[in-house]
Amino acid sequence: MLTCSGVRAADVPPVFYLGIEHGLSNNEVNCIYQSRNGYFWVGTFDGLNRYDGYGFRVYRQRIGDPGSLV
Numbered sequence: 519m520l521t522c523s524g525v526r527a528a529d530v531p532p533v534f535y536l537g538i539e540h541g542l543s544n545n546e547v548n549c550i551y552q553s554r555n556g557y558f559w560v561g562t563f564d565g566l567n568r569y570d571g572y573g574f575r576v577y578r579q580r581i582g583d584p585g586s587l588v
Contacts (some may be wrong), residue, residue: 536574541567542562543567546562548561
């Protein structure tokens with residue numbers, strides 16, 4: 519049994535679900551990283567996703583483009 523004395527529900531930040539219906543490229547997440555400037559970077563099997571608090575931008579490998587993700 520877990521008890522937390524002195525912790526109120528108002529002190530705990532809300533938890534949000536973000537999935538493909540919100541712009542994430544794939545629901546199977548491999549890794550998550552938060553950068554210094556506040557972006558959340560989410561690695562999935564379908565690309566690298568950057569979340570800015572409002573929406574996702576997806577970065578994918580483009581075949582034949584040496585400037586894209588490997």
